[in-house]
Each structure stands twice: as C-alpha cells, then as structure tokens.
Amino acid sequence: MSSISSHEAEHAAMVECAICGEATGILSIQEQEFAYRDGQHEVLLHANIPVISCQACEEAYTAPGAEEAQHEAVCHHLGRLAPVEIRALRTRLGVSQAKLAELTHIGIASIKRWEAGSHIQNASLDAKLRALGGGPQEFPIRSGFRFHFPPKPEACEAARRWRLRQDYSSMHSQRELEAA
Numbered sequence: 001m002s003s004i005s006s007h008e009a010e011h012a013a014m015v016e017c018a019i020c021g022e023a024t025g026i027l028s029i030q031e032q033e034f035a036y037r038d039g040q041h042e043v044l045l046h047a048n049i050p051v052i053s054c055q056a057c058e059e060a061y062t063a064p065g066a067e068e069a070q071h072e073a074v075c076h077h078l079g080r081l082a083p084v085e086i087r088a089l090r091t092r093l094g095v096s097q098a099k100l101a102e103l104t105h106i107g108i109a110s111i112k113r114w115e116a117g118s119h120i121q122n123a124s125l126d127a128k129l130r131a132l133g134g135g136p137q138e139f140p141i142r143s144g145f146r147f148h149f150p151p152k153p154e155a156c157e158a159a160r161r162w163r164l165r166q167d168y169s170s171m172h173s174q175r176e177l178e179a180a
C-alpha cells in the first residue's frame with residue numbers, strides 16, 4: 001500500500017545496519033505516499049519518513065520514527081494536533097500530563113494515548129487543547145482543516161449587499177437630509 005520515492009535523500013549519515021551489522025547504513029529522509037481510510041474514502045497522504053539503506057547487504061528498511069511521521073500526517077489530514085504538538089503545547093504551558101488533565105477535565109489516560117500516538121483526539125477535544133495554546137500563530141490552520149457548517153444563504157446575501165454598497169454619495173445625502 002505504500003511506495004517510497006528515493007529522490008529526497010536529505011540529511012544522509014552512516015549508521016550501523018540492523019540486518020548485517022556493518023556500519024554502512026545510510027539514514028535518509030524519504031517522502032512516502034501511503035493510503036489512509038477516512039470514513040468511506042481512501043486518501044493518499046504523504047509523510048517524510050526515516051529510511052536506512054545498507055550499502056553492504058543492500059537491504060532497505062524504515063527507521064524508528066517512521067510510524068510517528070505517518071501518524072502525524074494523518075493528524076494533519078484530519079486537522080488535529082499531532083502528538084509532538086500536544087507535547088509542545090504542554091511544554092509552553094509548563095504543565096505535566098496530570099496537570100493538563102486537571103485543567104481540562106480530560107482523562108489522563110486519553111492524554112497519554114494521544115501523546116503516544118495510539119489514539120487521535122476528536123474534533124471538540126482538539127479544539128479544547130488549541131484554546132489553551134493561544135491563537136492561530138501557535139497552530140496554523142492546515143490543509144486538512146474543514147468547516148463543518150457552511151454559512152446560511154441569507155448571511156451570504158447580506159454580505160454580498162454590503163460589499164456592493166460602494167457609492168457613499170447616497171449616505172452623504174441621507175446625512176444632509178437628516179441635518180436639514
């Protein structure tokens with residue numbers, strides 16, 4: 001279900017190969033495309049994952065951090081904070097997992113699961129976390145973020161009428177009439 005394109009081999013460094021034991025493994029970050037099932041739809045997501053390619057035994061395998069990178073891509077697709085962002089939020093607030101649980105009335109077990117990447121928080125609890133961490137400058141809205149409620153037609157119409165009113169002469173004359 002996944003394909004690895006090897007054109008992006010940044011931050012290359014030699015490491016010990018877990019398969020043959022030689023110090024001939026090259027650690028690189030590669031862009032991986034993987035399928036994710038979002039409700040009824042299957043979407044293709046991208047993640048930059050660490051891969052070790054060995055020059056001696058010619059094996060290639062994902063390095064620690066690959067699953068986390070995929071999980072983060074899923075979180076961002078869903079418009080939710082990733083585990084690393086939740087930990088960063090706690091660091092900014094200077095609170096432990098227990099203190100965050102106390103502040104938010106969210107169960108500590110849930111917070112632990114979100115930070116470990118075994119569960120993803122739902123939209124309302126995600127919003128609760130974001131509200132603690134400040135405005136959009138802290139967490140920019142990502143491509144996965146969606147509005148669930150489209151604006152009402154009458155609100156759109158009112159907005160359109162407002163934009164059309166660019167001739168201020170009528171307002172001016174109205175004021176003169178009132179002054180008279």
Ligand SMILES: [Zn+2]
Nearest residue numbers: 017020054057
């Ligand atoms: Zn090897």
